[in-house]
Amino acid sequence: xxxxxxxxxxxxxxxxxxxxxxxxxxxxxxxxxxxxxxxxxxxxxxxxxxxxxxxxxxxxxxxxxxxxxxxxxxxxxxxxxxxxxxxxxxxxxxxxxxxxxxx
Numbered sequence: 001x002x003x004x005x006x007x008x009x010x011x012x013x014x015x016x017x018x019x020x021x022x023x024x025x026x027x028x029x030x031x032x033x034x035x036x037x038x039x040x041x042x043x044x045x046x047x048x049x050x051x052x053x054x055x056x057x058x059x060x061x062x063x064x065x066x067x068x069x070x071x072x073x074x075x076x077x078x079x080x081x082x083x084x085x086x087x088x089x090x091x092x093x094x095x096x097x098x099x100x101x102x103x
Contacts, residue, residue: 002019002020002062002063002064003018003019003020004018004019004020004025004058004061004062004063004064005017005018005019005063005064005065005066006054006055006058006059006063006064006065006066006069007065007066007068007069008048008066008068008069008072009045012048012068013047013048014045014046014047014048015045015046015047015048015050015051015054015069016043016044016045017029017035017043017044017045017046017054017058017063018043018044019063025058025061028057028058028061029044029058031057032044032046032050032053032054032057033046033050033053034046034047034050035050048072051069051072051073051076051078052073052076052077052078055069055073055078055080055082056078056079056080059080059082065082070082
């Protein structure tokens with residue numbers, strides 16, 4: 001597993017994007033509308049309304065999509081076929097905390 005993941009924040013209001021630092025991926029994430037870097041958690045996030053944009057942009061770059069994010073993606077009209085994937089343990093940082101986004 002690449003350590004690249006797309007999941008929902010604990011509050012369910014943000015799409016959380018986690019990955020080991022890679023300048024190419026950072027450049028791609030910066031193209032996403034309404035994205036922001038969550039400094040304390042060292043991850044990126046977008047409003048939940050951007051789930052389709054996020055998955056469509058990042059899945060081709062090897063991002064795993066967590067079950068809840070995958071379900072929301074399909075519900076919101078996402079067109080990519082997404083395989084069922086177990087939760088990625090690489091999406092948890094060294095302290096064991098998940099990026100919660102601002103909420």
